[in-house]
Amino acid sequence: MVKQVRAARTRRALLQAAAEVFAADGYAMASLPSISARAGVSAGALHFHFSSKALLATEVENAAAEVLRSAVERSRSSSATWLETLVDATSGLLVAMAADPVVCAGFRLGSDPSRKNGPGLPGWWRTWVHDLVVQARAAGELADDVSPEGATAVIVAATVGFGALGSREHDWLSPERAGQFWAFVLPRLAASPQQATGAVTGASGAE
C-alpha cells in the first residue's frame, strides 16, 4: 500500500516536471534526463512509469484535458446561462494556462510544430466551445445573425492565440486580457445587452 502511494506520487511528480519542461522549451528540446532530474527521481524510475517522451506528452495532455473538463463542468453548474458558462470557462482556461504548467503544456503541445499528432487539446476545446455556443443558440441567448461556427472559430482561435502569445509575454494570459476579450465579443454574441452584461457579471473568472 505504501509502495502504491509512493508510486502514484512519483508519477504525479514526473507529469508535473514534464509539463514544466514542455511548457518552457517545447516538445523537441525537452529531454528525459532534464525531466527526471527536475522531478528528483532516477532515469530508471522515469522509464518505469513512462516508456517514451511521446507517451509522457500524451499523458500531460490527458491530465490537462481532465483539469479543463472539470473546470467546464464547474462553470456549467455554477452559471445561470450558457453565455455565462462560456465566459467563465474561457476566462478560467486563460488563468489556468498562466498558473498551471500541466494545462499550459497540454494546450501548447497541441500546436507544437515538432510534434506530429492529432488536434489534441485545442481540438477538444473546440468541441466544448461549439457545444456551449449551440446550447446558447437553442436557449435564445445568441444574436440572430451570429453563426455558431463563426463564433466558435473566433473564440477558439483567440484562445489558442492568447496561449501562444503568452509564451513570450505573460500578460496575454491575465484576467484583464480575458475581460478585454469578452468586453469586445459579448455585445456581438448576445441576443440582448442585458444578456451580455449578465454573462460577464455572473462569471466569476472575468472580473
Next chain:
Amino acid sequence: MVKQVRAARTRRALLQAAAEVFAADGYAMASLPSISARAGVSAGALHFHFSSKALLATEVENAAAEVLRSAVERSRSSSATWLETLVDATSGLLVAMAADPVVCAGFRLGSDPSRKNGPGLPGWWRTWVHDLVVQARAAGELADDVSPEGATAVIVAATVGFGALGSREHDWLSPERAGQFWAFVLPRLAASPQQATGAVTGASGAE
C-alpha cells in the same frame, strides 16, 4: 556580376528551403543538412551565406516581415477606409500563411517554444493592427464603445491562433475562415452597419 546573381539566387533558395523546413518541423527539429539538401546546395555554401540556424531563422522572419509590410501597404493604398484596410490585410495574412512558406514559418517562429527570442513577427503584426485600429477610431469608423486595445488584442490573438491551428488543419487558413472571422467581428467593430458591409465588400481578400 554573374557570380553575384548566382549568389543571390542561392541565398533565396536557402531562405525558401529553411522556411519550408521550419514551417514543417519547427525550429528545434530543423537541421542545417536537411535545409542545404532541400535547397540543392552544399553545406559549405549554406555556411557561406548563413553562419548559424539562429541567423537563418532571423532572416526568414525578416523576409516574412517584408512580404507582410508590402501587403499592408498595398491594402492601405487600395482601400477606401481603415476598416477595409484591416480586413484586407488580415485576410491577406491568412492566405499568405497558407500559400507562402516564408510567411508561414516567419509567423510561427515568433511563438515557437524552442526558440528564445523577442516577440518577432506577431509583435510587429500587433503594432500594425493597433495602428490601423487607432486610425479607424480617429476617422470615426469605430463603434464608440469599442476599445482600440481590446479590438487589437482580439484580432492579433485570433490571427496567431489561426496560424497555430493551421499547422494541424489547413482549413483554418482558408479565405472562408477569414470571411467567417470578419462576419463575426465587423458588426461589433464598425460605427455603422454600412461601414461594416463596405469594409467586407470592398476588401479583395475576404470573399
